[in-house]
Amino acid sequence: MVEGEVWKHVVQKGDTVIDATCGNGFDTLALLNLVADDDSHNGYVYALDIQKDALDKTSLLLEESLNSNESELYLNKLRSFRLIAFNLGYLPGGDKEIITRSETTLLALEAAKRILIPGGLIGIVVYIGHPGGREELEAVETFSAKLSVENWICCKLQMLNRPCAPIPIFLFRR
Numbered sequence: 477m478v479e480g481e482v483w484k485h486v487v488q489k490g491d492t493v494i495d496a497t498c499g500n501g502f503d504t505l506a507l508l509n510l511v512a513d514d515d516s517h518n519g520y521v522y523a524l525d526i527q528k529d530a531l532d533k534t535s536l537l538l539e540e541s542l543n544s545n546e547s548e549l550y551l552n553k554l555r556s557f558r559l560i561a562f563n564l565g566y567l568p569g570g571d572k573e574i575i576t577r578s579e580t581t582l583l584a585l586e587a588a589k590r591i592l593i594p595g596g597l598i599g600i601v602v603y604i605g606h607p608g609g610r611e612e613l614e615a616v617e618t619f620s621a622k623l624s625v626e627n628w629i630c631c632k633l634q635m636l637n638r639p640c641a642p643i644p645i646f647l648f649r650r
């Protein structure tokens with residue numbers, strides 16, 4: 477996944493990051509592998525989701541994939557965040573009616589903007605294949621376009637030969 481390649485250039489061992497839509501837990505696991513620092517025992521991932529089913533799936537994936545020390549890493553105190561990841565849309569294999577919505581996505585992006593540290597990244601993957609997806613893309617693009625040039629570098633990756641592919645959007649805080 478292309479966003480994971482970008483994360484690697486931003487996230488450091490010992491960082492605290494947020495997976496704002498953890499779903500099946502694949503992004504949480506990828507992030508935990510980036511932040512976990514075996515020497516200092518630092519590195520935290522806050523994994524959030526609106527569905528209990530998603531939180532259970534993420535917990536299970538972490539339990540299966542990590543040793544117990546590592547899985548404790550993602551519960552800890554509040555601090556500043558270098559990466560906040562949003563993977564929008566519905567839970568793959570779950571209820572397709574439970575999707576992220578433009579209005580609450582925008583609220584979450586506003587909050588993310590306030591807690592991200594300089595040098596950090598808000599990464600958003602937007603899906604356009606389901607009802608409401610294109611509107612959500614438009615909302616995210618409008619939000620991104622309004623961020624100040626002095627403080628933010630905002631870009632999106634569009635697959636020109638896959639018109640319906642998910643669209644990664646990157647908001648780098650200078």
Ligand SMILES: C[S@@+](CC[C@H](N)C(=O)[O-])C[C@H]1O[C@@H](n2cnc3c(N)ncnc32)[C@H](O)[C@@H]1O
Nearest residue numbers: 497498499500501502503525526563567575576
């Ligand atoms: C595309 S999936 C995420 C996939 C996940 N990152 C992974 O690696 O498996 C989108 C997730 O967003 C969640 N979601 C929908 N609305 C939400 C909201 N308002 N707040 C947090 N999560 C939400 C869904 O429950 C779903 O699990």
